[in-house]
Amino acid sequence: MTNKMTQALEKFGSGSYLPSDVTVLLDIVVKDAVADVPVSQKEVLIQSGQRHYSDMLTLEQAPTAKHEQLYQQALEQGADRTASDIANLAYTLHDIFNEAIDDKQPLVLVSLVRAGLPIGVSLQRALTDTSSAYRLPSVHYGISIIRDRGLDTVALQMILSAYPNSPIVFVDGWTGKGAIYQELARSLELFNDMNHANFANIFHRGENVIPLLTLADPAGVAWLAASIDDWLIPSGLLNSTVSGLISRTLYTEPQLGLHRSVFYDNLVSIDHSLAFIDHIDAARQQLPTPPQRLPTFKQPRYQTAALIDELATYYRIDNRNRIKPTIAEATRAILRRDPERILLASADHQDTVLLRHLCKERDIAISVLGAKILPYQAITLIKQRMTES
Secondary structure, rough: OHHHHHHHHOOOOOOOOOOOOOOOOOOEEEEHHOOOOOOOOOOOOHHHOOHHHHEEEEEEEEHHHHHHHHHHHHHHHHHHHHHHHHHHHHHHHHHHHHHOOOOOOOEEEEEEEEOHHHHHHHHHHHHOOOOOOOOOEEEEEEEEEEEOOOOOHHHHHHHHHHHOOOOOOEEEEEEEOOHHHHHHHHHHHHHHHOOOOOOOOOOOOOOOOOOOEEOOOOOOOOEEEEOOOOOOOOHHOOOOOHHEOOOEEEEOHHHOOOEEEEEEHHHHHHHHHHHHHHHHHHHHHHHOOOOOOOOOOOOOOOHHHHHHHHHHHHHOOOOOOHOOOOOOOHHHHHHHOOOOEEOOOOOHHHHHHHHHHHHHHHHHHHEEOHHHOOOOOOOEOOOOOOOOO
């Protein structure tokens, strides 16, 4: 039965990654089947409650030459740190799971599409590196999670059916406020019962412990993270062109199938997805220092919750979804949403060069607040748009 189930999963693609890197459990639809909604109109629909953000898409455009240049600079600047973080995460997973798994029941990495994909693929490369000290039998899947609507339960059940005796670790790129952690926890409540058939697959670290792994965890909610810093993660500066050419996911009712996504075939010529993975993998193999065991946490600490509350009060923001903290999330919000202002900890930090460039390009106000917003280096505040201007 398991062989048939794993074979059934093989029909799904891997975006622009290699099939050995990841299997993305999404229903890929053509761009023409998706309404291309302008950002200003989308904001009105979202904030007025007429439409959920996961019901519509603003089709992605190619980054500008300046954006591409700043991504390349970020990659050169952050490649060694990313590689070291991946090695430390892989080493820690090996230390935790080495005695519990084998080739027949591998560790299952489940990346949360999209920000989790580059991290999950890099981690899968590290775990399958036979020359490393942390080689571990593992398989890697990408599935959708959507705020307010949860994890794609159809995709998750497909994985559980294919690997009934394997532990699952969920992978994301970073945490902002901890909203995706909370969404994940809500989606997994059904399994958080020791009598559930799949309890051990998900709650292998104990009851109520959500096995979420991230590269950076400023919000303090991850079970395992390489650091709690808000830093310039290179893969956070681009959208689909560093995430397998896959769009942000669109919601589908469970009875109708998998969550949907668009594959941006028009951006193939400027895709960095595989180049990013290869670059980080090469850097990882040349690291001069041995990997380190990272700490794990059974419960979230929510170390920035009070700060988010203070910002919401000061800027009179009722909906916390309009607050987008971390360099990566602040940058993506400028590219995909309608920002009102950007908050920075420093006026000239090297990690916010792209952010400041985009603000100048779009005439977006910047407020430098210093240590008041730490540990975040940047936060985007989305404009309140109940009616279109």
